[in-house]
Amino acid sequence: MAKTSSSPKKPTRSSQRNKTTMSKPKYEEVTDVSHEEESTQVSRGEDSTQVSQEEESTQVSRGGKRKNNSASGASKSKRSRPELGSKTSPFKSKSEDVGVLGGNESGSKTTPSKLKVTRQAVNGNEDEKQDARLIGEPVPDEEARRRWPKRYQGVEQKQVVSKNSKDENDSEIIQARRHYTQAEVDGRVLYNLYDDAHVKAEEGQDYYICKIVEMFEAVDGTLYFTAQWFYRARDTVMKKLGHLIDKKRVFFSEIRDDNPLDCLVEKLIIAKVSLNVDLEAKKKMIPCCDYYCDMLYLLPYSSFINLPPEDKTNCSEASSTISTDDVNSVNEEKSQYEEASQASNNKKSQVTLLDLYSGCGAMSTGLCLGANMAGLKLETRWAVDLNKYGCESLKWNHPETEVRNESAEDFLALLKEWERLCVLFSLLKSENLEKQSFNPFRTEDDGDDDDNEEDDTEGDVFEVEKILAICYGDPKKKGERGLHFQVRWKNYGLEEDTWEPLEGMGDCQECLKDFVTRGFNSKILPLPGDVDVICGGPPCQGISGFNRFRNKENPLQDEKNKQLKVFMEIVEYLKPKFVLMENVVDIVKFAEGFLGRYALSQLIHLNYQVRMGMMAAGAYGLPQFRMRVFLWGARPTEKLPQYPLPTHDVVVRGVIPLEFEMNTVAYDEGQKVELETKLLLEDAIADLPAVGNYEHQDEMDYDKDPQTEFQRFIRLRKEEMPGSSPKAKPAKHLLYDHRPLELNVDDYQRVCQIPKKKGANFRDLPGVLVRDDNKVEWDPSVERVYLKSGKPLVPDYAMSFIGGSSSKPFARLWWDETVPTVVTRAEPHNQAILHPEQDRVLSVRENARLQGFPDYYKLFGPVKERYIQVGNAVAVPVARALGYALGLAYQGVPSDEPLMKLPPKFPNIIERISSESSEDNS
Numbered sequence: 001m002a003k004t005s006s007s008p009k010k011p012t013r014s015s016q017r018n019k020t021t022m023s024k025p026k027y028e029e030v031t032d033v034s035h036e037e038e039s040t041q042v043s044r045g046e047d048s049t050q051v052s053q054e055e056e057s058t059q060v061s062r063g064g065k066r067k068n069n070s071a072s073g074a075s076k077s078k079r080s081r082p083e084l085g086s087k088t089s090p091f092k093s094k095s096e097d098v099g100v101l102g103g104n105e106s107g108s109k110t111t112p113s114k115l116k117v118t119r120q121a122v123n124g125n126e127d128e129k130q131d132a133r134l135i136g137e138p139v140p141d142e143e144a145r146r147r148w149p150k151r152y153q154g155v156e157q158k159q160v161v162s163k164n165s166k167d168e169n170d171s172e173i174i175q176a177r178r179h180y181t182q183a184e185v186d187g188r189v190l191y192n193l194y195d196d197a198h199v200k201a202e203e204g205q206d207y208y209i210c211k212i213v214e215m216f217e218a219v220d221g222t223l224y225f226t227a228q229w230f231y232r233a234r235d236t237v238m239k240k241l242g243h244l245i246d247k248k249r250v251f252f253s254e255i256r257d258d259n260p261l262d263c264l265v266e267k268l269i270i271a272k273v274s275l276n277v278d279l280e281a282k283k284k285m286i287p288c289c290d291y292y293c294d295m296l297y298l299l300p301y302s303s304f305i306n307l308p309p310e311d312k313t314n315c316s317e318a319s320s321t322i323s324t325d326d327v328n329s330v331n332e333e334k335s336q337y338e339e340a341s342q343a344s345n346n347k348k349s350q351v352t353l354l355d356l357y358s359g360c361g362a363m364s365t366g367l368c369l370g371a372n373m374a375g376l377k378l379e380t381r382w383a384v385d386l387n388k389y390g391c392e393s394l395k396w397n398h399p400e401t402e403v404r405n406e407s408a409e410d411f412l413a414l415l416k417e418w419e420r421l422c423v424l425f426s427l428l429k430s431e432n433l434e435k436q437s438f439n440p441f442r443t444e445d446d447g448d449d450d451d452n453e454e455d456d457t458e459g460d461v462f463e464v465e466k467i468l469a470i471c472y473g474d475p476k477k478k479g480e481r482g483l484h485f486q487v488r489w490k491n492y493g494l495e496e497d498t499w500e501p502l503e504g505m506g507d508c509q510e511c512l513k514d515f516v517t518r519g520f521n522s523k524i525l526p527l528p529g530d531v532d533v534i535c536g537g538p539p540c541q542g543i544s545g546f547n548r549f550r551n552k553e554n555p556l557q558d559e560k561n562k563q564l565k566v567f568m569e570i571v572e573y574l575k576p577k578f579v580l581m582e583n584v585v586d587i588v589k590f591a592e593g594f595l596g597r598y599a600l601s602q603l604i605h606l607n608y609q610v611r612m613g614m615m616a617a618g619a620y621g622l623p624q625f626r627m628r629v630f631l632w633g634a635r636p637t638e639k640l641p642q643y644p645l646p647t648h649d650v651v652v653r654g655v656i657p658l659e660f661e662m663n664t665v666a667y668d669e670g671q672k673v674e675l676e677t678k679l680l681l682e683d684a685i686a687d688l689p690a691v692g693n694y695e696h697q698d699e700m701d702y703d704k705d706p707q708t709e710f711q712r713f714i715r716l717r718k719e720e721m722p723g724s725s726p727k728a729k730p731a732k733h734l735l736y737d738h739r740p741l742e743l744n745v746d747d748y749q750r751v752c753q754i755p756k757k758k759g760a761n762f763r764d765l766p767g768v769l770v771r772d773d774n775k776v777e778w779d780p781s782v783e784r785v786y787l788k789s790g791k792p793l794v795p796d797y798a799m800s801f802i803g804g805s806s807s808k809p810f811a812r813l814w815w816d817e818t819v820p821t822v823v824t825r826a827e828p829h830n831q832a833i834l835h836p837e838q839d840r841v842l843s844v845r846e847n848a849r850l851q852g853f854p855d856y857y858k859l860f861g862p863v864k865e866r867y868i869q870v871g872n873a874v875a876v877p878v879a880r881a882l883g884y885a886l887g888l889a890y891q892g893v894p895s896d897e898p899l900m901k902l903p904p905k906f907p908n909i910i911e912r913i914s915s916e917s918s919e920d921n922s
Contacts, residue, residue, distance in 0.1 A: 131187045132262035134180040134215055134223055144179040151176035151216065174224060174258055176216040183215050183225065185264045191215075191225075196290075198265040199227060206232070207265055209250055209291065215261070223261040229253050230270065230293060233601070237302040237612075241594070241601040246279060248290075251297035252307060275306055275607055276636035295604070301663050301898045303611040304604055305640055351378045351890065354526060354574070356408055356536030356567060358383040360859060360869040361394035361401075362851065363535050363582060366879020367886060369723035373907060374887025377725075378533065382526055384411045389861025390869050397857055402524055406473060408538075408566045414472035415573060417483045417502075418525045425513045427520045428527070441506040464508040465490040467515035468497065470525075475499040485512070531574045533886065537582040537874065538563035540595055555594050564595055568602040571633070578641065578886060579603065579633030582874050585614060587629055588660045596660075599631055608633035611898055613643040613665045615882075617852070617875035618650030621710065623679040623818040624850050625653040626875060629663075630882065634889065641889035642900040644881040649678040653820040665899065681836070682815035683708045685846045688738060693748050693840045695739040702735055713908065714849055718856045722907050723880070736858040737866060738845040740835075741826035749787050750795075751828065752839045754810055761811035761832070762798045775804040801830055808832050813842070822850045824871030826864075844870060852876035880907055 138144075145152045150173050181193040191197060191212055198207035214226030230250040233242030250270065271292040273282055286292050295304045351371070355364035364380040371378035384404045385391050391405040404411060420438045422428040469486040476484075476499055483502040488494065505512050523530060542558035555561050571579055581599060588596035596612065603610045610633050617626035634640040643665040656664055667673050689703045706712040717733060718724050743751060754760050763770055767782040776799055778784070785793040798809035811832035813819065819832070826841045828834055833841045842850075844859065844866045852875050859866040881902060888894045 132183070132185045132223060132260075132264070134183050134217060134261070135190075136180060136182040139179040139181060141178070144176070148176065148179060148214065148216075151179075175219045177219050177221075179214070179216045181215065183223075183261055183264070185262060189264070189267060191264060191267060196230075196268040196270040198268060199259065200263045200265055209268065209270070211252075211270075212264075213256060214258075224258045225261050225264065226256050226258050228256045230291070231297055233604075236297055236304075238597050238601045238604070239592070241597040244598075244601045244605050248292055250291045250293050251295050251304065252293050253297050255299075272307060274636065275609070278607065294607075295609070298898075299662065301611040301613050301643065302600060302660075303609075303640075303898055304600075305609045305611075305896065306636055349377070351376055351532045352381040352526070352530065353378055353533040353535065354531045354576070355380050355383040355394075355401075356411075356534060356570060357538055357563070358385045358394055358403075358536070359387065359390040359872050360857075361390075361398060362853065362873035362876050363537065363580075363879045365397070365857070366852075366874065366876040366881075367533070367535060367580070367883035369721065369876075370880040370883025370885075370907070371887035371890070372723035372725060372883075373880075374884045374891070374893075376887035376890050378883065378887065378890075381523070382531075384408060387865075387869070389859075389865040392860040393858065393866075393869060396860060404471075406471060408563060408570065410471070410473045412566065412570050412573060414470065414483070415525060415527070415570075417472060418470070418519075419527055421512075421516050422520055422527065425516050427517060440502050441509060463490040464488075464511050467508075467511055470515075470519070471499070485515070526574060528573060528575050531576040532890075533578045533580070534571055534574065534576045535580040535582070536567055538567040540564060540583060540587060555591050556598060561595060564599060568599070568606070571603070571608075572606055575635075577635050577638050578890070579608060579631075580641075580882065580886070581631040581633075583629050583631075585627050585629055585657065588612075588614075588663075589657045593657070593659065596629060596631075603631070603633040607636060609636065609638075609640040610634075611640060611643075612660075612663055613898070614656065614660065614663050615643065615665045615878055616646070616650055616652070617878050618678065618818065619646030619648055619666070620644075620875070620877040620881050621648045621676065621679055622850060622852055622875055622877060623681050623684050624820065624822055624875075625650060625818065626821045627654065627656070628874070628878070630878075639889040639892050639894060640896075641882070641885045642894050642898055644885050644902045645899050646675060647881075647902055647906055648676040651678060651818050653818075678818070679710060680816050680818060681813055683710050684714075684849045685842075686815065687711045688843075688846060688849075689735070690838060691738060691740065691840070691843060692838070693740060693743055693751075695840075695843075697739060699734045699736055700738060702733075709908075714852075715855050718854070721854055721856075723883075735845065735855055737848065738843050739863060740840040740843045741863055741867065743828070743841065746787050746789050746791050747828065748839070750793060750810055751834060753793065754812055754834060754839075756812070756837050758812075758814040758816070759807075761807045762794055762809045763807055765794050767794055768799070773805075777804070795829075797829065806830070810834065812836055819850060822847050822871050824868040826867050847871070852878075852880075877907075 139147070153173070153175065183191045185191065193212060193215060195212050197210055197212055199210050201208050208227075209230040209232070210227035211230070212225050213228045215224070216226075217223055230252055232247075232250055233245035234240065236242070236251060238245065268291065269287075269289040271286045271289040273286060273292050273294045275294040277285065277294075282292065282294075294307065296307050297304055353364055353367065355361060358364060361380065361383060364383065368378045368380060380398055380401045382402045382404070383391070383394050383398075384406065385394070386405070386407050388405045391403045394401065395403045406414075419428065419430075423430045424438055465488045467485045468488055471484050471486075472482065473484070474481045475486075480501065484499045485502070485505060486497055487500050488497055519525065540555075540561045540563070542555055542560035556565060567581065583596075583599075587593070587599070600610055600612055610631065612629065612631045614627055614629050617628070618624055630643070632641050632643075646666060687702070687704055687706050687708075689700060702715070706715055715733075750762075750765075753765055754762070755764050762768065763776060766785050767779050769777050769779040771777060778799070787793055795809075801809055808831050810828050812834040813832055814836050823831065825831075826833060826847075828841055835842055835846075844863060845855070847867060847870045848857065848859070849855075851870055851873055853870065853873070854876070859869055861869070884902060884906070885894070885900060888900070894900060
């Protein structure tokens with residue numbers, strides 16, 4: 001046997017399951033060892049070509065596809081060790097402010113290079129020859145050719161493969177002379193096929209961890225093993241947040257590559273355990289082992305999912321666990337819907353949702369609409385938000401929802417106290433001794449109580465008639481935080497209702513028991529196990545670019561970011577089946593994505609399957625871009641929901657974070673797909689009545705018919721909306737909230753001077769010159785113009801905004817444009833928000849349409865507060881699409897692929913399918 005001391009090649013971190021991501025590279029199917037390795041190797045080691053992180057970003061272009069500008073000169077002979085989820089994109093693009101989501105404008109087809117990311121085991125000492133040999137009888141030739149056919153193609157076949165390949169960077173598959181099932185290294189360690197082992201790493205680094213899935217002698221006599229890799233938490237997308245995960249916990253991958261046999265160091269015992277067991281129970285169950293593994297890690301969408309069955313982890317090429325299918329065809333999608341509908345017939349019980357940081361309820365509204373379209377009866381049972389106007393809006397639109405206007409921290413404290421009360425009154429059983437012993441009315445000195453009772457008789461006696469509500473906090477504003485009850489006093493009116501602390505309720509325990517019993521039966525508050533789905537977007541203002549004092553070392557120490565921790569604590573306490581967290585893209589950009597990694601790590605720590613994707617609202621039928629991060633979580637007993645692929649073309653604004661570009665939900669470049677035409681401002685709002693700056697009506701009639709499909713759909717009454725199941729009678733068809741922010745006299749006079757043409761802004765006002773470098777300056781030949789108030793027509797702040805280079809102050813939108821993102825403010829001082837043809841800013845309703853709110857969705861509060869509710873909302877069409885995916889997952893319909901296609905013409909198609917189904921049943 002030949003001896004080797006060459007450096008083993010550690011894992012190609014090529015992607016695994018997914019081959020249908022929007023704007024994303026196509027990855028090598030690494031579990032198929034003999035697959036044509038069409039790859040561009042991107043490495044970080046000193047001996048390999050580095051990709052400049054500063055120059056790389058991902059521009060998404062038409063149709064939800066990413067343009068491929070491969071990094072040339074990438075090393076093919078050296079292999080380095082980037083971490084999974086690290087900056088490995090072979091794509092470059094200009095950091096342009098505006099792009100087009102999808103393919104080439106010219107229509108030319110390009111084939112993106114497949115990304116191959118590798119680890120490199122350490123070079124052995126060239127002077128030390130190690131004993132490494134394959135032993136035992138070789139695998140019979142016929143069986144070996146059947147199990148690993150591409151290892152036995154021969155030179156001629158190998159050359160044909162390379163010649164016909166579309167990728168000039170193809171790697172040749174090592175051809176085998178024979179395969180074995182046993183090996184010996186250093187004359188002392190015997191390895192069997194499918195053993196787990198440590199593999200050499202760089203000096204000073206921990207050994208790599210692998211499963212040996214192949215042993216063979218190459219045609220040139222070199223001895224190899226194929227490693228399928230495990231990863232420690234810190235080597236995944238979690239990176240330094242990996243410290244939240246148990247050190248003995250490793251994650252299996254579907255990444256394989258070939259290494260010289262002498263790189264094996266020692267055998268390991270890695271226990272495969274069920275994910276559906278908490279950490280303490282695992283420690284008791286796990287035998288003496290080196291590591292334990294309960295999840296599979298997939299690079300696309302930073303996915304952590306249940307381990308496949310054991311027979312799939314010990315597989316040959318012929319039974320690869322990687323799917324090579326693209327996104328399901330339209331026929332398959334229709335059958336998925338039919339499966340979901342059939343499943344819903346067998347599962348009619350209502351599924352409950354808790355909306356945290358709910359605002360006016362856009363996210364939960366969309367989720368419920370989408371889930372109901374998939375045949376799942378999802379209802380927002382509870383909602384929590386600190387903004388009282390948002391709560392008022394949500395309650396009006398969803399009267400069936402228990403809406404709580406309080407902080408998430410107080411809500412969590414309330415839930416814990418509520419559980420103790422339920423145990424106290426024997427409504428729940430608990431093995432927790434603290435909960436069993438809880439009795440806030442127990443006293444130590446009955447004599448004192450008797451004396452107090454005698455004293456009380458000398459004054460007025462108040463008798464509790466009933467208890468109305470419960471809260472945790474300080475409703476009396478006395479600095480006394482705790483559990484309080486709203487009390488109605490006998491013979492007194494509601495204006496005399498008061499909030500009383502739990503400790504003062506000792507004399508009315510029967511009333512208290514009655515209240516808790518009624519609340520327990522009607523589920524006014526959720527207990528652990530009551531909530532099926534939690535959704536929410538915890539605010540993280542600490543990462544805002546407007547915050548000059550952002551904590552980049554540990555953003556969680558910033559008080560403004562603590563809601564992310566509170567969100568996870570509520571998830572930990574209630575243990576829902578599914579979690580959906582939404583946030584701005586900055587959570588994966590700021591401080592190397594610290595907060596995004598934290599959220600993902602926490603869900604993994606809580607034994608949730610997870611995946612993270614970025615979705616653009618415009619790709620689902622809105623005239624704005626608005627990219628947001630969505631993090632799915634699912635209990636081990638559930639199917640992890642997929643991300644719905646885009647339905648519409650969209651104009652891209654901004655740059656996708658390079659490190660997480662593979663998390664963008666989109667089609668692959670070159671994949672044939674027919675998307676709906678991108679929506680523009682005219683498509684969304686041109687049918688709305690003309691109103692002026694001083695419009696004060698909250699309700700009005702439409703004055704013209706809808707002109708576009710979007711307008712017809714957005715006007716549907718609640719009872720007509722696909723996925724809606726209203727319990728109230730149809731209401732009058734009115735238009736709500738079509739009133740703009742009232743500008744002050746000076747700003748209104750300025751707006752009236754802005755021409756009604758495309759691209760108009762303050763630069764069109766007298767006295768402003770635009771230089772060749774696109775910056776503004778005063779025109780010395782024009783005398784400065786002043787308003788009636790004495791203030792200048794062109795304010796100084798407009799001239800100096802972004803160094804005089806911005807055209808946004810007092811800018812008009814135009815009918816054939818889109819907006820980058822609907823924001824929470826409507827002031828025209830530094831943003832383009834003026835109506836194309838009317839002298840005002842866009843109204844609340846016009847902004848709501850840009851967010852996909854149905855016209856029937858009424859908002860409450862001052863006009864400025866309504867803009868805030870709309871600007872903070874999740875775009876309804878995105879939530880609806882995610883709800884559809886959730887509905888399928890809840891019923892166990894989808895595959896393990898991370899992406900899915902929505903039915904054609906979604907969401908209108910559901911109404912047609914439902915009517916056809918009804919006709920068939922009749």
